[in-house]
Amino acid sequence: MMSIEADLTTRNTQLKNRIFVALVVVSNSVGNFLLGLGMEQMPNFRDIPFFSYVISFATNGWLLLGIVLMIVFMLSQLSLYSWADLSYVLPVTASTYILSALLSKFFLHDTVSVARWAGIVLISFGVIFVAETPVRSDDIALEEDR
Amino acid sequence: MTWLYLLINITAGTIGDLLTAKGMSMGGELNDFGPRGIAHLLRYILTYRLVLIGTISNAICFCSFMALLSVAEVSLVVPATASGYVLKAILAKWYLGENVTWRRWAGASLVTLGVALIWF
Numbered sequence: 001m002m003s004i005e006a007d008l009t010t011r012n013t014q015l016k017n018r019i020f021v022a023l024v025v026v027s028n029s030v031g032n033f034l035l036g037l038g039m040e041q042m043p044n045f046r047d048i049p050f051f052s053y054v055i056s057f058a059t060n061g062w063l064l065l066g067i068v069l070m071i072v073f074m075l076s077q078l079s080l081y082s083w084a085d086l087s088y089v090l091p092v093t094a095s096t097y098i099l100s101a102l103l104s105k106f107f108l109h110d111t112v113s114v115a116r117w118a119g120i121v122l123i124s125f126g127v128i129f130v131a132e133t134p135v136r137s138d139d140i141a142l143e144e145d146r
Numbered sequence: 147m148t149w150l151y152l153l154i155n156i157t158a159g160t161i162g163d164l165l166t167a168k169g170m171s172m173g174g175e176l177n178d179f180g181p182r183g184i185a186h187l188l189r190y191i192l193t194y195r196l197v198l199i200g201t202i203s204n205a206i207c208f209c210s211f212m213a214l215l216s217v218a219e220v221s222l223v224v225p226a227t228a229s230g231y232v233l234k235a236i237l238a239k240w241y242l243g244e245n246v247t248w249r250r251w252a253g254a255s256l257v258t259l260g261v262a263l264i265w266f
Contacts, residue, residue: 016177039215070208075187078197079179081170086163087238087246090231091253097224097261119264126256129249137245 017084017135021092023076029099031069033107038063084135091130094123148222151214156230159207164237165200171242172196228261 038060045053057063080089098120104110173190176183191197214223235254239246 013175035212036215039212042216045216074201074204075184078166078170078191078201079176079187081167082173083175085238085244086167086242087235087244087250087254089167090163090234091250091257094228094231094257094261097228097257097264100224101264115263119260119262122256122260122263124260126253126260129256130253133247133249137243 013083013135017080020076020080021095024073024080024089024093025095025099027069027073027076028093029096029103031066031073032096032100033103034062034066034069038066085137088130088133088135091126095127097123148214148218151210151217152226155207155210155214155227156233158203158210159227160230160234160237162200162202162204162207163234164241165196165203167200167238168242169194169196169200225262225264229258231255231258231261 041060041062042056043053048056077089077093080093101112101116101120105112173194176187178186191201211223211227214227231254232251235246235251238244
């Protein structure tokens with residue numbers, strides 16, 4: 001029987017895990033969206049001197065904010081790897097694609113086709129399938145032993 | 147040029163994820179996310195070779211993603227770069243020794259199919 005202390009530790013880990021999955025998903029999708037927006041405003045790499053390109057890049061607010069969010073994404077994903085399997089983290093954080101599609105629908109007014117909705121449904125099922133597994137291989141072995 | 151960037155992106159992304167996942171799991175579970183904890187995490191990334199090489203590989207993946215965005219539509223870039231989910235699940239089992247259950251295989255496959263559909 002699980003002790004109260006062990007139960008609390010498990011709950012804390014679950015809460016921490018949910019917070020970090022959300023952080024990875026939001027920072028990655030919003031970061032990618034802003035980088036895409038910023039890159040659209042950039043001149044063609046071959047059309048201007050390298051130094052001018054670097055100046056344009058470093059003074060583009062969308063790109064800078066996008067890069068900050070990508071750093072948040074990188075640090076939160078690395079933190080997730082410290083307690084969760086790669087084969088758990090990657091599919092679960094694929095909700096990024098759903099949020100990216102929704103961002104482009106609401107902010108860029110892209111149309112969402114039937115195929116795109118089908119893709120969102122498939123990814124959601126994929127995320128649910130994996131989210132219900134224990135975060136670590138050791139925990140899967142324990143669950144199978146019970 | 148698009149295909150070269152894509153090849154670099156998928157290879158660097160796969161190597162980066164595998165090495166960082168292995169390196170971070172060896173350092174123990176992180177629990178402190180205050181300034182000291184973040185400083186410890188940054189020091190660990192910079193001094194632990196597996197994580198450092200993995201992070202450099204992920205940075206190469208990021209740069210090739212930016213280069214891809216400048217030469218191709220996002221609707222081609224995103225599904226193409228997402229094709230590595232099943233490959234990473236195979237390598238997670240083989241290289242990291244993870245217990246990839248049928249639910250995880252199914253999840254990785256559904257996500258790959260879904261990402262392909264979402265951008266077409």
